[in-house]
Amino acid sequence: MAYSEKVLDHYENPRNVGKLDDKSNDVGTGMVGAPACGDVMRLQIQVNGDGIIEDAKFKTYGCGSAIASSSLLTEWVKGKTLDEAAAIKNTEIAEELALPPVKIHCSVLAEDAIKAAVADIKTKRGQEGA
Amino acid sequence: MQTPIYLDYAATTPTDPRVVEKMVECLRLDGNWGNPASRSHVFGWRAEEAIEEARRNVADLIAADPREIVWTSGATESDNLAIKGVAHFYQRKGKHIITSKIEHKAVLDTCRQLEREGFEVTYLTPNAHGEITPAAVAEAMRDDTILVSLMHANNEIGVVTDLAAIGAMTREKGVLFHVDAAQTAGKIEIDVNAMNIDLLSISGHKLYGPKGIGVLYVRRKPRVRIEAQMHGGGHERGMRSGTLATHQIVGLGEAARIAKEEMALDQAHSAALRQRLLDAVSDIEEIHVNGDSPKHLPGLLNVSFNYVEGESLIMSLKDLALSSGSACTSASLEPSYVLRALGLSDELAHSSLRMSVGRFSTEEEIDFAAQQIHTAVEKLRELSPLWDMYKDGIDLSTIQWSAH
Numbered sequence: 001m002a003y004s005e006k007v008l009d010h011y012e013n014p015r016n017v018g019k020l021d022d023k024s025n026d027v028g029t030g031m032v033g034a035p036a037c038g039d040v041m042r043l044q045i046q047v048n049g050d051g052i053i054e055d056a057k058f059k060t061y062g063c064g065s066a067i068a069s070s071s072l073l074t075e076w077v078k079g080k081t082l083d084e085a086a087a088i089k090n091t092e093i094a095e096e097l098a099l100p101p102v103k104i105h106c107s108v109l110a111e112d113a114i115k116a117a118v119a120d121i122k123t124k125r126g127q128e129g130a
Numbered sequence: 131m132q133t134p135i136y137l138d139y140a141a142t143t144p145t146d147p148r149v150v151e152k153m154v155e156c157l158r159l160d161g162n163w164g165n166p167a168s169r170s171h172v173f174g175w176r177a178e179e180a181i182e183e184a185r186r187n188v189a190d191l192i193a194a195d196p197r198e199i200v201w202t203s204g205a206t207e208s209d210n211l212a213i214k215g216v217a218h219f220y221q222r223k224g225k226h227i228i229t230s231k232i233e234h235k236a237v238l239d240t241c242r243q244l245e246r247e248g249f250e251v252t253y254l255t256p257n258a259h260g261e262i263t264p265a266a267v268a269e270a271m272r273d274d275t276i277l278v279s280l281m282h283a284n285n286e287i288g289v290v291t292d293l294a295a296i297g298a299m300t301r302e303k304g305v306l307f308h309v310d311a312a313q314t315a316g317k318i319e320i321d322v323n324a325m326n327i328d329l330l331s332i333s334g335h336k337l338y339g340p341k342g343i344g345v346l347y348v349r350r351k352p353r354v355r356i357e358a359q360m361h362g363g364g365h366e367r368g369m370r371s372g373t374l375a376t377h378q379i380v381g382l383g384e385a386a387r388i389a390k391e392e393m394a395l396d397q398a399h400s401a402a403l404r405q406r407l408l409d410a411v412s413d414i415e416e417i418h419v420n421g422d423s424p425k426h427l428p429g430l431l432n433v434s435f436n437y438v439e440g441e442s443l444i445m446s447l448k449d450l451a452l453s454s455g456s457a458c459t460s461a462s463l464e465p466s467y468v469l470r471a472l473g474l475s476d477e478l479a480h481s482s483l484r485m486s487v488g489r490f491s492t493e494e495e496i497d498f499a500a501q502q503i504h505t506a507v508e509k510l511r512e513l514s515p516l517w518d519m520y521k522d523g524i525d526l527s528t529i530q531w532s533a534h
Contacts, residue, residue, distance in 0.1 A: 003445070011445065017513055034531030035516060036476035038439055038465070042515035059515040063441040067513060112532075 003064055004098035010068035015075050018057040020044040028121025030113040039066045039106065043113035045077060045085070047121050053077050053085055058113075065103040069093050069110040077114060086118040133449040135495045139488035140285055140313060140430055141453060145381070146338040146489070152384040153340060156180065156377035166374045167365065177376045184383020191386040192311075192330060193321040194347050200366045201379055204344035205312040206236040207359075208331035209279075211346050211370065212308045213240045215356025216277050216329070217249055220306070224274030230254040230262045231471040232284050237310055241279075260289035260421030260472055264296050271299075277306045282314040286468040286484055287421025288430030290318065297326030306354060312336050313427060316389030318397070322347060328354045334378065338489060339385030343378035346370075396489055400429030403487045403496050407431060410500030414507055416520070418478055420469055430486040434469075434478040435507050437516040443483065446506035450499050453484045477516070477526070 003011070019042075022029045026046055033040040039062030046055040056074040060067045072093060077085040093099075093107040136144075145153075155161045156177075166181045168174025182196065189196040202208045217227065229241055231253045241251045252270045254262050262280055278300050283290045293309060300307040308329040311320060315330075316337030322330060327347070334343035348354050348369065362371030389396070408431055411417060416436035435443065440454035465479035474482075483503075487496070511517040519526060 011442070014513060019518065031515065032532055035480070035526060036531070038441070038476075038480045040515055040531075042518075059513055059518060061437065061514040061516045062439050064445045066439075067442060 006072075006097050007065055007068040007099070010071040010097070011064045014058075014067060014071040016055075016057050016071065017059060019059065020046055020055070020057050025124050026121075028117040028119075028124070030116030030118075030120060032112040032116055033062070033066075033109050035061065038062060039109060041066065041070050041109055041113045043070060043073065043110075043117050045114075045117050045121065047082065051081050053080050053082070062109075063103070063106065065097065065099055065106040066109060068097055069099075069106045070113065072096060073110045073114055082118045082122065086115050088114055131492070131494050131498065133498075134451045135449060135499055136491070137450055137452040137485045137487060137495075137499060139491070140288070140336075140427075140484065140486035142335045142341065143338045143488055144490060145335075145340055146385060146388060148388060149339055149381045149384045153377045153381040156380050162376060162380075164376075166376055167363065177374075180376060180380050180383075181374055184379045184386075187383040187387040187390075188332070188345055191316060191320070191390045192332075192347060193323055195350060197367075198322075198347050198350050200346045200348055200369050201374055202344045202346050202370055203342055204335075205234075205310065205331045205333035206344075208333075208344050208346040209234070209236040209308075209310055210240050211356065211359050212329040212331060212348075213237065213277065213279055214244065214359055215369075216306055216308065216354070217244050217247075218357040219355045220276045221249070224272075224276040225249045226252070226272050226275045228252045228254065228267060228270045228275060228278045230256065230280055232256055232260070232262070232286075232468045233279070233281055234285060234310060234312065237279055237281070256289075256471055258473055259423040260284060260287045261423050261425070262291050264292055264299060267296050268299055271303060271305065275303075275305050277308060279308040279310070281310040281312075282320070283318070283427045283430075284421065284468060285313050286466060287432045287472070288313070288427035288486075289421040289423040290314070290425040290427065292425070293320075293325040293327065300328075301326040313430075316386060316393070316396075317400075317427060317429070319393070322349070329356075332382075334382040334385065337385050337389050339382040340378050343375065343382045345382070397428045399489065400427075400487055400491070403491050403493065404429055404431050406493060407485060407487070407496045407500055408433075410497065411503055414504065420472065420474065420478075420482055427486075429488050429491075430484070432469075432482055432484045434474070434482040436478060436481060437514050437520055438481050438507055438510045439514075440481050440483065442510055443481070443506055446509060447483075447502055450485075450502055452486075454482060 090107040090111040164173025164177040166177035312333040330347040332345040335341040420432040469479040
């Protein structure tokens with residue numbers, strides 16, 4: 001299978017790999033996917049008092065496209081507000097990485113991951129549904 | 131050493147240069163290009179002579195009579211001809227067939243077709259080591275069973291079936307026994323008489339011969355009848371019509387001759403390299419050998435690296451040509467049905483690599499491959515949230531995953 005150059009770049013040099021303290025009130029964690037399906041993404045965001053994402057980290061078990069999708073996402077969300085981050089669409093990720101149709105689900109998973117991370121920190125801060 | 135390194139001998143083998151030489155003789159203008167069915171001139175006679183020599187060589191490889199060898203286009207056609215041929219000829223005797231869940235698609239899809247035609251098929255499940263046991267076959271036998279079709283060795287995990295024990299049983303019950311020997315012909319010993327095999331499929335390109343040629347062995351005593359699938363000029367005693375491809379047949383014949391002559395050497399070479407590879411990677415944490423039966427092909431190794439996904443692993447191993455039992459490499463998004471049949475968890479089935487070595491593999495290649503695998507697994511585990519959780523002592527089976 002041929003991968004786009006951008007997928008290969010993120011796969012060879014993944015950005016922001018790591019783990020943040022998920023107990024912290026400034027950290028939102030989104031873990032989506034399932035081992036049975038062949039991909040699991042953990043995306044974490046560190047949010048300051050103004051609701052701006054200051055840092056993001058990820059770890060992904062999955063194919064090259066899943067790794068690239070989550071790596072790209074961590075770059076994109078930094079500096080964004082929670083609502084801006086949650087508004088990122090999978091189609092934007094798929095387009096940026098030139099994912100083939102069979103890999104679109106990787107970008108969907110990334111969108112789910114950021115939405116889950118945002119929901120997590122909002123719950124922690126008592127802003128559920130905000 | 132040239133990269134990528136070929137570690138996929140179970141998919142296909144390179145054609146042995148000695149085979150190529152023989153084949154080219156049949157393609158040259160001044161060579162042996164006649165139609166072997168031409169009875170009226172020397173061009174035909176010479177071609178026929180070459181065909182018969184090849185037939186003897188293939189027969190010798192499996193301890194058969196040359197008159198029991200039918201040329202086909204490959205093991206897929208041989209499997210189709212054997213199973214449909216027997217089913218259609220003997221359907222008045224019974225309509226039950228026994229096979230296994232880990233057969234090649236050429237057998238499974240043929241059986242599915244027969245089910246649509248009204249036959250009943252029992253698909254045996256292997257044990258955890260990947261073996262289809264004689265006891266499992268015995269248990270599935272019925273009065274209306276007409277055929278047992280099993281592979282000699284599985285193409286993904288390399289586990290070898292105890293043919294002699296099963297053959298003794300089928301012969302005693304008067305049930306026909308078909309064996310798909312695509313992975314084993316020329317690799318390990320086959321004796322169709324000692325093993326009581328009635329029909330046996332061989333593929334040319336798995337034993338250093340050309341693609342597009344195969345063999346179906348059809349027993350003469352006691353006589354096995356099959357209904358032809360390809361009708362025409364009545365070639366191959368009416369069992370498979372079509373002008374014989376002299377160059378392909380001569381190639382397979384030479385490949386069979388070499389395989390028989392050098393079998394001990396090939397076996398020792400492949401087994402040593404497989405062991406070298408296994409030794410070099412077995413210090414990786416959470417490595418699992420799939421199909422850990424002591425009876426396995428000399429050159430095939432299937433392993434899973436837990437918490438690493440198979441497709442990304444293959445992507446990291448771009449200097450190695452090998453195959454994954456995992457989803458995405460084969461357009462379907464399912465993990466290997468063979469590994470699932472062994473009872474492997476989805477995670478392990480998704481993290482498998484099949485590596486197969488052969489006649490032209492070298493120690494240097496194996497050492498390089500092992501080092502690449504170490505690096506790739508380490509890198510991907512750094513990236514894996516599942517590895518983190520495993521290291522934190524979290525039991526992954528207790529997590530509520532959001533399947534998608």
